[in-house]
Amino acid sequence: MRKVIAVVGVMWCMACKNDADVNRMSIIIDHSFNSSTTDWIGGFADYPEGVEEDWGLSVTHSFLPSPLDTTKKAVRISGNNHSDDLFMYLTRKVSMGLPNQVYKGTFTVQFATNAAEGSVGVGGSPAHSVYMGVGLASEEPKKVLDPADGHYRMNISKIQQATDGDDMKVIGNISNGKSVPEYTLVTRSGEFTGKTDKDGNLWIIVGTDSGFEAATTLYYTRIRVELATAIE
Template sequence: MRLFSIYMLFLSSLTLISCQEDESTFLDPVEVNDDFSSSMMDWSGDFADYPSEGDTDFELSISHEALPAPLDQSKNGIRISGNNRSDDLFMFIKKKVDGLKANQRYRVRFTVNFASNAASNQVGVGGAPGESVYVGAGFSVVEPMKTIDSTDNYYRMNIDKMQQSQDGASMKVIGDIANGTEENNYVLISRTGEFTGQADENGSVWLIVGTDSGFESVTTLYYTGIKAVFQEMTN
């Protein structure tokens, strides 16, 4: 009986140590939870990885408008669309977040909600319309912007973004846009993932969510909401 009591005390001690380690790793979270039904909630968008001249063939557009049928058309979303003639079109939205701790390291848990009409398990030019369009999320202390690369006169990002299925220093791949059906109808889907980084000296970061495409045709998505939970890391 004495040995059993000692064993149970040992297990209790391990549990307490484990809880203390968990509590010391993360403090109270800061949450961004934006629904785009009524507005873009200070998010804005742009494109990269396409030529700086003659970009009209890419049919690039960003707007805030009603969701398409068969979805509830009384609700709105951020519509982003482009024709991937470069075989590498990057389409993204971004938002600045203030009020974090200066130079603090955070783990962010993303939930990205959007509507996609890219059926699963399809064949397309250059790649599948669903599985070859990768979704990524992350953040940066500098504002994500496109700049002209003088070596090829293409618009490139000023951050180390994702590169199709490959993670970058400022973004992680969290899935693709395949809608889980055999139909090219818009379906509401969700992708989740985590990213770890550090806030700047003012306690600010720029959130970025986007897609990098290997499908050489038109992709049109409607973002309906984005949630980002910042957890302060102490280890």
């Protein structure tokens, strides 16, 4: 399973002498994944150890599928959900410089999906039983092996299908809004509030949690997050 990474366009709302020394009150990360994938990491959780290949868990920088513009690239993330709860995510670290500071994140997520509106499938709908969530965490989101059952779980409080977690919230599903299963660009948006760690770092996370017990393949084309200081 490969990690994904993407080039970022960063704008911030403070004047400074040295970017490394900035205590950022606000920042906009507006990331198109066409050219490259620097700084973003992709991963999976809620699956048993050793099944990565059998379950088709994959994160790659790939061309968009037809009928979309096949000359452009996106972050392709795919997995076959045999656990009835597969979590697929992208995350990125942001250094804000202000320790233990609360930030409000305003998210816009664009992705391509072929999950048709009103569709049905094993365990649930390919469209309506796969939930999109966004969040901000004060520690790096990553999978950890639970020795009790041999499954990988997230180290943060993520979404659990339609239920919000402490570090993420649900902003919709992955329906393409059409009656046919063809890849279509759609946008989901929402807000989430989180706190930086003692070093002023914050981790953005975008991901899906699935109740559909078969393969889901998404192409992320853009993630935009506006972070601004907030009162706790």
